[in-house]
Amino acid sequence: MPRRRHADTVDVTGDGVERLTTTAAEAAERGLHVWLQPTLGDAPQRDILEHIAETGRFAERLRRQGASVDFSVGCEFWLFVPGILPGETVLERIENLRNGTVDWPRMRRRLADFTVRAAKAGRSVFRGNLSYAAAQSIDAPDWNLFDIVGIDYYAHFDQPSDHVRELRRYLRWGKPLAITEFGTCAYVGAPETGGMGWDIVDYDKEPPEIKGNPVRSERVQADHVGGLLDVFASMGLYAAMAFEFISADAPHRPDAPRLDLDMASYALTKVIRDRPDDPASGWHWEPKEAFRAVARRYGAAGHRTSQPQ
Numbered sequence: 001m002p003r004r005r006h007a008d009t010v011d012v013t014g015d016g017v018e019r020l021t022t023t024a025a026e027a028a029e030r031g032l033h034v035w036l037q038p039t040l041g042d043a044p045q046r047d048i049l050e051h052i053a054e055t056g057r058f059a060e061r062l063r064r065q066g067a068s069v070d071f072s073v074g075c076e077f078w079l080f081v082p083g084i085l086p087g088e089t090v091l092e093r094i095e096n097l098r099n100g101t102v103d104w105p106r107m108r109r110r111l112a113d114f115t116v117r118a119a120k121a122g123r124s125v126f127r128g129n130l131s132y133a134a135a136q137s138i139d140a141p142d143w144n145l146f147d148i149v150g151i152d153y154y155a156h157f158d159q160p161s162d163h164v165r166e167l168r169r170y171l172r173w174g175k176p177l178a179i180t181e182f183g184t185c186a187y188v189g190a191p192e193t194g195g196m197g198w199d200i201v202d203y204d205k206e207p208p209e210i211k212g213n214p215v216r217s218e219r220v221q222a223d224h225v226g227g228l229l230d231v232f233a234s235m236g237l238y239a240a241m242a243f244e245f246i247s248a249d250a251p252h253r254p255d256a257p258r259l260d261l262d263m264a265s266y267a268l269t270k271v272i273r274d275r276p277d278d279p280a281s282g283w284h285w286e287p288k289e290a291f292r293a294v295a296r297r298y299g300a301a302g303h304r305t306s307q308p309q
Contacts, residue, residue, distance in 0.1 A: 024036050041080035063127065097138075115132065184197055186216055186218045197266065209258050210264065
């Protein structure tokens with residue numbers, strides 16, 4: 001599938017060491033560059049650090065075998081790692097952040113401490129390029145700990161020059177800059193929501209239902225993703241990894257817009273169930289306009305895109 005999008009990199013992320021390593025090994029066998037990023041959430045910190053180390057050991061084995069591998073020790077620790085922000089789960093931590101019930105100095109100390117520990121765990125097992133996927137507005141890691149600056153980029157500006165100005169801030173470290181996530185959802189106004197585009201779904205209802213009256217637009221998604229890729233290419237960045245290839249739990253329902261969860265998905269593809277009202281139904285995927293926008297630009301420029309695990 002990366003070939004159809006003219007991609008040369010697969011971003012393998014998520015939890016489960018066996019899942020991560022199996023996918024990474026297959027990608028390497030196909031000659032793709034592997035960006036391997038363990039993201040275990042809502043687990044004790046010691047378990048998360050061990051998850052990083054186990055995955056990193058495998059990344060080092062791949063590297064020694066001649067594969068092209070970068071290793072990221074994780075993604076937005078403030079969100080996924082308990083004990084940094086108040087809240088037992090990712091969703092509780094997001095809610096506390098939005099409510100303003102956060103002791104920022106304490107949070108930043110805890111975040112910095114865990115980032116140092118994660119970088120140490122990664123360095124202890126992996127000898128290639130090390131990175132981390134930071135959230136723009138919250139993370140402020142010491143990039144001296146890493147070889148590649150990694151940014152989950154969900155900023156919204158009307159002018160490309162404003163994106164360039166924003167991203168240049170991350171070049172002051174004198175290190176390669178990787179966009180570790182970028183994208184938006186498929187509805188009018190989604191780019192303005194940044195990383196919260198998914199928050200138009202009421203999961204308290206069964207089945208989950210779209211809130212309000214957003215207007216589906218694959219063109220909005222495609223224009224945003226394509227425009228950002230043009231910016232990244234103009235800056236010659238190290239990598240740009242689109243979030244994400246597929247969201248299997250967010251099917252497209254053209255027959256029932258209120259149930260069209262794909263509208264709230266960042267995926268470049270849409271999932272179509274054989275039996276729309278049956279959650280256990282088989283399904284297939286179809287490309288969205290954003291998929292084609294990515295394929296055109298990567299085909300022309302050879303930049304990297306992602307296919308998260």
